[in-house]
Amino acid sequence: MIGLGKRLFHTLFAIALLALTLPVLARAQAVKTEVAKKEGKVVVYGSVVPQAMDGLNKGFEKKYGIPVEYWRGDSTKVMDRASTEWRAGRPGFDVVEGNRGVQFIMRKEGLFAKFFPPSTEKFPDQFKEKDGLITPWRVLPISILYNTELVKAADIPKTFDDLLSPKWTKKLSMPDPSRHTTTAQFLWNLQKFRGEKWLDFVKALAKQEPLLVESLAPVTNAIIKGEAQVGITYIKYVKQYKGPVSYVLMDKHLTDPNYMSLGGKAAHPNAGRLYIDYACSAEGQKFISGDGEFVLYPGIYPPIKDAEKVTSRMVFMDTPTGEEFKTLMSEFRDIFFAN
Numbered sequence: 619m620i621g622l623g624k625r626l627f628h629t630l631f632a633i634a635l636l637a638l639t640l641p642v643l644a645r646a647q648a649v650k651t652e653v654a655k656k657e658g659k660v661v662v663y664g665s666v667v668p669q670a671m672d673g674l675n676k677g678f679e680k681k682y683g684i685p686v687e688y689w690r691g692d693s694t695k696v697m698d699r700a701s702t703e704w705r706a707g708r709p710g711f712d713v714v715e716g717n718r719g720v721q722f723i724m725r726k727e728g729l730f731a732k733f734f735p736p737s738t739e740k741f742p743d744q745f746k747e748k749d750g751l752i753t754p755w756r757v758l759p760i761s762i763l764y765n766t767e768l769v770k771a772a773d774i775p776k777t778f779d780d781l782l783s784p785k786w787t788k789k790l791s792m793p794d795p796s797r798h799t800t801t802a803q804f805l806w807n808l809q810k811f812r813g814e815k816w817l818d819f820v821k822a823l824a825k826q827e828p829l830l831v832e833s834l835a836p837v838t839n840a841i842i843k844g845e846a847q848v849g850i851t852y853i854k855y856v857k858q859y860k861g862p863v864s865y866v867l868m869d870k871h872l873t874d875p876n877y878m879s880l881g882g883k884a885a886h887p888n889a890g891r892l893y894i895d896y897a898c899s900a901e902g903q904k905f906i907s908g909d910g911e912f913v914l915y916p917g918i919y920p921p922i923k924d925a926e927k928v929t930s931r932m933v934f935m936d937t938p939t940g941e942e943f944k945t946l947m948s949e950f951r952d953i954f955f956a957n
Contacts, residue, residue: 647734649895651682654888659685661886662893663700664715665693665876667835670858670909677905678896684889692833693717693876694799697724704729704883712890714879719799719937721752721877726940730879733891737899741914745875752877755898757912759871759928760804763855764848765841767862775848776866778808782822791837791846792823794830796951799943800874801834804850806946807872807935824954838863857910857922867924873932875914 654660664671668690675686691699697720703709704727714724724730732750745754762775775781781790793801809816829846831837837851842861853865878894880887896902903915910920912929919925938946 647736647891649736649891650888651892654886654892655682655684657684657886657889659687659886660712660889660893661687661689661710662713662715663689663691663696663711664713665691665696665717666715666906666911667858670854670906670911673905673909674897674902677901678893681896681901682892684892686893692798692800692835693720694797694833696720700724700729700881701727709881709883710885711881712884712886713893714881715755715876717758717800717803717874717876718935719803719874719943721879722937723940725751725879729882731882731884731887733880733894735891735895735898737895737902738914740916741898742916745914747877752879753894753898754875754914755878755894755903756876756906756914757873757932757934758876759853759873759912759932760850761853761868761871761928762848762866763838763841763851763853763863764866765844765846765862766864768844768847774866777868778819778850781848781850782819782826786826786848788827788829789847790823790826791829791831791840791849792851793833793837794954795820796947796954798833799947801850802943802946802950803874803935803938804872805950806938806942810872810933810936811870820950821953824956830954853922853928854910854912854920857920865922867927869931870933871928871931872935873912874935 671688675688679686693716696716700711700714701724730751734750735753764774795801795805805820808819812819829840834851837849838855838859840846841849841863842859856863856865878897880890884890900915903913903918907913907918907920910922912920
């Protein structure tokens with residue numbers, strides 16, 4: 619009986635130990651590199667400008683010999699294209715990259731397959747998605763960018779409230795929040811700092827008659843060309859665009875993680891897995907950070923002044939539901955196009 623008791627104890631202990639290690643084992647999904655190579659290519663739909671993805675994509679191609687077909691649009695357009703193809707039963711993507719809001723919407727529609735990239739094990743736990751359907755790989759802090767030739771040092775706005783000064787009337791650019799989900803999300807998240815008065819700020823911002831563009835990237839172009847002197851957009855663009863442009867280091871920076879996801883019906887699923895794993899590896903993260911992106915791998919920063927300070931001051935945005943997005947964008951349409 620005593621021997622039987624000991625055997626039972628050891629058996630139960632082994633089962634308990636196995637149970638504790640199962641989540642770890644489940645996350646450590648091996649990537650079939652040779653099978654991926656035989657698939658011939660990987661098709662990626664993403665929101666990162668091509669010049670910023672160039673180093674990452676070339677690094678992947680050089681390491682594995684697998685060509686990358688990259689199509690770029692803002693996150694909303696990426697979602698629209700991927701979702702349209704999915705509903706038509708002809709998805710052309712293996713990997714989809716985009717912001718949190720659109721990835722959540724696509725995840726809910728069933729576009730993605732489960733995958734836990736081994737290279738994400740060193741990422742901060744707060745970014746790890748338990749269901750494995752979306753994988754965070756970079757973060758996008760927002761600030762005020764300005765034209766260094768047109769804006770005097772004494773006039774540089776230090777806060778978003780400073781943008782409400784008459785000096786910036788018709789000299790400000792931002793994406794149209796009635797069409798661009800990330801901007802709608804950003805404005806909505808201002809309530810983290812302003813409480814119920816956040817909408818008053820939005821209304822005051824609209825009275826500045828800003829130059830509204832389709833997404834965040836064109837804001838930087840407008841600033842460089844002098845079509846606007848200041849603008850609301852991503853900090854990373856000061857590295858990714860050549861011209862007289864800099865950013866404002868703030869006390870807090872609203873930030874949105876971006877995700878990569880494997881297509882649920884990918885034509886090249888193993889190449890897709892390999893691509894996501896590479897993008898999240900130290901090598902891939904160094905490539906993308908070198909082009910100005912803020913990444914999740916510990917100790918890797920973009921070559922932007924005070925990048926480490928930006929990282930320490932990030933406040934992560936909450937994500938509205940699909941219905942909340944519709945309501946917000948309708949409300950912003952009324953506010954910014956009242957006339």
